[in-house]
Amino acid sequence: MNKKKMEMLKRYRFLLVMLVGTLMILVVNPTLGRHVYGLAWDNILGMLGVLPPIFILIGLLDVWVKKETMVKYMGKDSGIVGILLGFFLGSAAAGPLYGAFPVAGVFLNKGSRLSNVLIIVGAWASMKIPLLLFEVSAMGFKFTLIRFVMDIFGVLIIAYSIEKILTDEDERQIYELAKKMN
Template structure:
């Protein structure tokens, strides 16, 4: 029981604070509960499809294939594939992290995982299409031309500043999931 309380202490404290706020300001408390409910509903619609696709990726794509195309010796092909997969992804950024964990289990190079997460957050195809229609082709393509090299540079800098031991810990934690 103590472990359960310790594990969910932030959630419990948040519920207590929202309860106190609701007592003093019913409108604000109900509004915060509505926002929390909306977020939970959104996550409930996004997370199951992500996990289904992850299960399929885990079963259908052999580790050797992932290492060949996105592993340590993949070079530019791994970078390009990371950008394409991240750009083609759908859903909010929190959906990228379970995918990154599966990539780690499959032996994908750390830099390519960082590039994938950067592409997921910045270069999504639907967002590009929206920008072209709303802000113009010049703006959208200029932003993309700046973002892609930026993502790659940041990924390599992060990988350079992260120790080999820390990277091993990250991969080891991903294996536990």
């Protein structure tokens, strides 16, 4: 096999292993196998409903927002503005967490500080406004407020800890990988 095919197999080996595993389930237990493939199909349809709007918004962000503007508001010297903007963008975002990663890639390509991008992803994962409204109605205001404040500190601690732990080479590789993905 040539090198390109080997790289392709290596890249998609998990998918291939899962496909073989689910085919074996389908052969051994057809009812369970059909259920597994039904769930997989539902997940694919769910992703197809979410990802196209996210990619359209990413494209618009990439075209409409100049790199200089992004660096000013989200770059290394953005300070509290970058932090607040990161929290706002993450908590106002719609869609599941896997939608945050292409968005993070665009922000990295535009020169955003890594910790600010991590804040967006962290807020996207734990601090969405619709989730907070539901949580207030289900768990009460006091619980929601305590969890929200803890999330703010948790996201900040994680974002800045990761940024401090990474070497300059690690950070450079992250930015290069983000460029390759777009």
